[in-house]
Amino acid sequence: MRLRTTLAALALLALPAAPRAEETPPACESGTALAPGLCLAGTLTGDAMANVSGGIRRGAAAVGQLRLDLTADLGTLAGLDGWRMAASAFAIYGRQPTATRVGSLAPVSNIEALSTVRLFEFWAERSLGEWGSLRFGQLAADAEFAAASGAANLVNGTFGWPVALAGALPSGGPAYPLATPGIRLALGDPEGATGLRLGVFSGDPGGAYGEGTDPQRHNRYGTLFSTRGGAFYLAEAVTGGEAPEGEDAPRPWVLKLGGWYHTGGFDSVRFDDAGLSLADPASSGTPRRFGNNYGGYAVAEATLWRGEEGWVSVFGRAFAQPGDRNAVDLQLDGGLAWRGPFGRGGDTLSLGVSWARIGARSRDFDRDLIAFGTTRPVRSHETVVELNYDAVVIEDRLSLRPLAQLLFNPAAGEPDERRDRTRALPDAVVLGMRAVLTF
Numbered sequence: 001m002r003l004r005t006t007l008a009a010l011a012l013l014a015l016p017a018a019p020r021a022e023e024t025p026p027a028c029e030s031g032t033a034l035a036p037g038l039c040l041a042g043t044l045t046g047d048a049m050a051n052v053s054g055g056i057r058r059g060a061a062a063v064g065q066l067r068l069d070l071t072a073d074l075g076t077l078a079g080l081d082g083w084r085m086a087a088s089a090f091a092i093y094g095r096q097p098t099a100t101r102v103g104s105l106a107p108v109s110n111i112e113a114l115s116t117v118r119l120f121e122f123w124a125e126r127s128l129g130e131w132g133s134l135r136f137g138q139l140a141a142d143a144e145f146a147a148a149s150g151a152a153n154l155v156n157g158t159f160g161w162p163v164a165l166a167g168a169l170p171s172g173g174p175a176y177p178l179a180t181p182g183i184r185l186a187l188g189d190p191e192g193a194t195g196l197r198l199g200v201f202s203g204d205p206g207g208a209y210g211e212g213t214d215p216q217r218h219n220r221y222g223t224l225f226s227t228r229g230g231a232f233y234l235a236e237a238v239t240g241g242e243a244p245e246g247e248d249a250p251r252p253w254v255l256k257l258g259g260w261y262h263t264g265g266f267d268s269v270r271f272d273d274a275g276l277s278l279a280d281p282a283s284s285g286t287p288r289r290f291g292n293n294y295g296g297y298a299v300a301e302a303t304l305w306r307g308e309e310g311w312v313s314v315f316g317r318a319f320a321q322p323g324d325r326n327a328v329d330l331q332l333d334g335g336l337a338w339r340g341p342f343g344r345g346g347d348t349l350s351l352g353v354s355w356a357r358i359g360a361r362s363r364d365f366d367r368d369l370i371a372f373g374t375t376r377p378v379r380s381h382e383t384v385v386e387l388n389y390d391a392v393v394i395e396d397r398l399s400l401r402p403l404a405q406l407l408f409n410p411a412a413g414e415p416d417e418r419r420d421r422t423r424a425l426p427d428a429v430v431l432g433m434r435a436v437l438t439f
Contacts, residue, residue: 030438031069035077036077037073037074037076037077038071039071040068040069040070041068042066042067042438042439043066043067043436044065044066044067044437045434045435045436046065047064047097048433049061049062049097049109049431049432050431050432051097051428052429052431053426054410054425054429055101055410055426055430056100056101056102056103056425057100057101057419058101061095061096061097062094063093063095063097063109063111064092064093064094065090065091066091066092067089067090068089069087069088070088071084071085071086072084072085082126083126084127086122086123086125087121088119088120089117089222092111092114092115092116092118096109096113097112101430102407102410102430103410103416103425103428104410104411104425104428105167105328105412106163106384107157108155108156108432109156109157109432110155110157110159110160113216114216116216116221118177118222119221119222119223120140120176120177120179121137121138121143121179122137122138122179124136124137131187132185132186132187132188132189133185134185135183135185136184137182138181139179139181139199139201140174140176141173141174141175141182141201141234142175142176144184144197144199145197145199145234145236145258146161146165146258146297146299147160147299148315148316149301150250150314150315150335150350152337153337153348153388154352154388155401155405155434156352156354156386158333158384159335159352159386160175160176161175161176162317162331162333162356163328163356163382164328164330164331164356165260167326167327169232169293170204170205170229171204171205171206171219172215173232174201174202177216177222178215178216178222180201180205180225181201181202181225181226181227182199182200182202183200184197184198184199185198185199190236191238192242192243193242194238195237196236196237197234197235200231200233200234201234202227202228202229202231202232203228203231204230205219205224206218206224206226230265231262231263232263233262233263234258234260235258236256236257237256237258238256239254240252240253240254240255240301241253241254244306249339250313250337251301251303253301253303254299254300255299256299256300257298258297258299259294259297260295260297261292262292263291263292264292265290266289266290266292266293266325266326267287267288268288268289268290268324269323269324269325269326269359269361269362269365270361271287271288272284272285272286273286273287273288273289277365278368279365279372279374281372290325293325293326294322295319295322297317297318298317299316299317300315300316301315301316307340309343310338310340310345311339312338313336314335314336315334315337316334317331317333318332323360324359324361327359327379328356329358329359329360330359331354332354333352333354333355334353335350335351335352335353337350341389344392346395348389349387349388350387350389350390351385351386351387355381355382356381356382358379358380366378366379376415377413377423378413379414381409382407382410382411382412383406383407383408383409384406384407385405385406386404386406388401388402389401397437397439398436398438400435401434401436402432403431403432403434404430405428405431406427406428407427407428407429407430409424410426410428413425
């Protein structure tokens with residue numbers, strides 16, 4: 001009820017703008033114009049991944065995703081100046097390589113998900129002029145928050161919505177493939193200059209799913225519009241230099257500082273409600289309950305070199321959160337993007353490295369299990385390294401992206417009973433190819 005009241009109150013701020021002089025309808029940034037002010041864009045992405053060493057088992061898996069985006073300028077279509085709407089949907093099909101082949105915390109493909117047809121985002125936005133904008137509806141936080149533009153071409157999912165947040169939040173949080181009702185207020189110009197993003201989202205995009213149930217199956221078509229699980233708040237301050245006008249190039253430098261707070265209930269990773277270890281046979285088996293969860297993060301980017309046919313940029317991110325209620329308490333990642341390597345202006349070479357650490361309380365729980373007779377390793381950390389090359393085949397239409405990923409200590413040392421429940425998964429080597437067709 002609190003979340004619904006907040007959404008309703010903030011939506012009342014979006015008052016109609018004063019009429020403006022008649023203007024030429026804006027052209028579509030991508031896709032096809034169905035009518036003046038109405039644009040449809042599509043992207044077909046296919047990933048073929050082969051685990052050639054380590055992980056759960058060797059072998060290949062393929063997954064495909066069709067994404068459709070519909071955007072509407074309501075000023076052109078209906079005379080509502082300053083308003084626009086957008087909707088996006090996915091058709092996903094294939095075998096998820098992480099769950100079936102690798103077993104890592106970080107998904108080796110950022111498009112892998114349950115095979116289905118799913119509504120994703122569906123929102124309206126009111127421009128507030130120089131003040132910013134207000135967006136409300138079904139939203140995904142990973143569309144704007146905690147993102148590094150230099151990581152855009154990396155295929156491993158942790159370089160987008162990080163393992164730290166996905167593991168801490170119910171159903172993985174409001175991020176691909178699950179969006180959720182929410183509202184986002186942007187003040188200033190966080191996209192191109194200096195500003196602030198504030199967001200409040202429904203706490204659990206999976207809704208009231210049972211224990212052991214996949215939230216993606218519970219909210220299979222993206223139409224549940226869950227308002228359960230408390231509320232998830234995000235705030236992000238952004239500053240940086242202005243990008244060169246008329247160029248498809250990153251900003252000279254960007255700094256983002258963010259924080260989040262979740263009002264839902266979260267279980268202790270080690271202790272029960274009486275203070276005993278959950279590994280103790282005398283334990284009640286009911287974890288101690290915390291009334292909230294929270295964390296902070298920072299993102300930094302810089303352009304090191306800019307030439308006539310390309311540029312080189314680097315990025316770094318850090319995420320921290322309490323280890324008493326989250327398995328991962330610290331994640332660091334970084335990398336670089338080189339546009340125009342080897343004289344090919346449209347190609348991009350990308351490198352990324354991510355390190356996610358298991359918190360002290362979770363490691364102590366593993367030691368408790370060992371002390372009470374369970375043979376297993378103690379979890380520590382997971383490291384991901386990815387190198388890929390995005391080659392343009394048909395400009396603005398088709399690209400191919402061969403890639404290699406090294407996953408050290410997959411699942412941070414958590415054993416997989418399909419292989420050996422007493423030993424950590426071996427380091428994995430994944431080779432793959434991504435094809436992207438836009439229309």
